[in-house]
Amino acid sequence: MATRHRAPSCARALVLGAALVWFAPLLALARGACELSVVHRNTLYNYTLASPTPKHPHGVLSEDGFYRVAVNDSILWFQLCDQMIFNHDPPTCHGCQSCGGPLRCGMKCSGLVSNNVGGYDVCTTIGIGSNQQITLIDKNNPQKGVMVKMVLTDCSLSVSVFCDSNVVQLPETFDISGTCDYATALRHPSGCAKAISVSGKGWGWFGTLIMIIICLLLGYILVGTVYRFFFLGIHGVEAIPNLQFWINLPQRARIMISSLIRKLSGRSGDSQGSYARMNY
Structure with a gap:
């Protein structure tokens, strides 16, 4: 029976990120020098x-x-x-x-x-x-x-x-x-x-890292909005921190992607022109 891998929720990702930052040194100290975990060829070895x-x-x-x-x-x-x-x-x-x-x-x-x-x-x-x-x-x-x-x-x-x-x-x-x-x-x-056999499927460390980054950004927006609303008295959508930046973010992303595509297309055209067949 296949095992399903569920994407971690934002709350779980935030908790995981905080635990890694704050409690990793304490966990390492508690474990002591006589415990070791290594991954080798999709197998986790615990000592x-x-x-x-x-x-x-x-x-x-x-x-x-x-x-x-x-x-x-x-x-x-x-x-x-x-x-x-x-x-x-x-x-x-x-x-x-x-x-x-x-x-x-x-x-x-x-x-x-x-x-x-x-x-x-x-x-x-x-x-x-x-x-x-x-x-x-x-x-x-x-x-x-x-x-x-x-x-x-x-x-x-x-x-x-x-x-x-x-x-x-x-x-x-x-x-x-x-x-x-x-x-x-x-x-x-x-x-x-x-x-312990480790499956190569699922989110993996990179996907989990991206999820943690996204959830941290959402947490920043949430905390900033609450602070501006209750402590600075800013109401409505203006309470969102750096609102203009988030509004312009999609347009900036499109411009960057379009610019990157044009550069790649230009290099491709130059490459084809350099190796064009000569007519005698």
């Missing part, structure tokens, strides 16, 4: 890494409160979509002031690394929960998974969450590029997107 599932009530978040990866003398702790929580085995490295201090080390950030420097374990904060960003691992293959990246000053941590609907594979190692850019990977069902 919600922190959403609970029957087998994983915390989504991609570690149930221990943190992920831990050790390579040689270096240890990496991190948590996705939130700050870390340590109920056991907290970090004991030096220099943890930016991530909870010595008594609550690791509790005020989402990424922390410990490196052995001169026989001492020294901490470096590499991520905060509010600075996490999510992108596709492969733009041409959204089903592959997503990458969560957290950046703090000169350091960063990139965690690739590969889609695996059957198995959870914890991170086993990490790579370092530059002086303080870390990268690791894990496999998790939360890295799989919910795919």
Whole structure:
């Protein structure tokens, strides 16, 4: 059964436009860095890494409160979509002031690394929960998974969450590029997107934009008329703001269209004349 697409009314378009302008930043903040929606080849892919599932009530978040990866003398702790929580085995490295201090080390950030420097374990904060960003691992293959990246000053941590609907594979190692850019990977069902087919029919974004513009103009005329009528005491058709402009608008449009047609016709005639057949 075919789905009918109804044109949005002016009221709905106005509400949509206002919501986009005023509430988009708030919605983005509320969603956080662990939600992503992308359209690829008429398919909408929705990722919600922190959403609970029957087998994983915390989504991609570690149930221990943190992920831990050790390579040689270096240890990496991190948590996705939130700050870390340590109920056991907290970090004991030096220099943890930016991530909870010595008594609550690791509790005020989402990424922390410990490196052995001169026989001492020294901490470096590499991520905060509010600075996490999510992108596709492969733009041409959204089903592959997503990458969560957290950046703090000169350091960063990139965690690739590969889609695996059957198995959870914890991170086993990490790579370092530059002086303080870390990268690791894990496999998790939360890295799989919910795919929704998007029809190519209907108004689309351009038609909706035109409708919003038209309705905003109508809203401007309505508000201006009310203001001029009640506050300025102007009655009748004169209460309409910029009345002469709206009266002359159709004539101006006809003149512009006629001028454009003449220019195109002139170019067409010149083109034919340039390539006219020569008689010998």
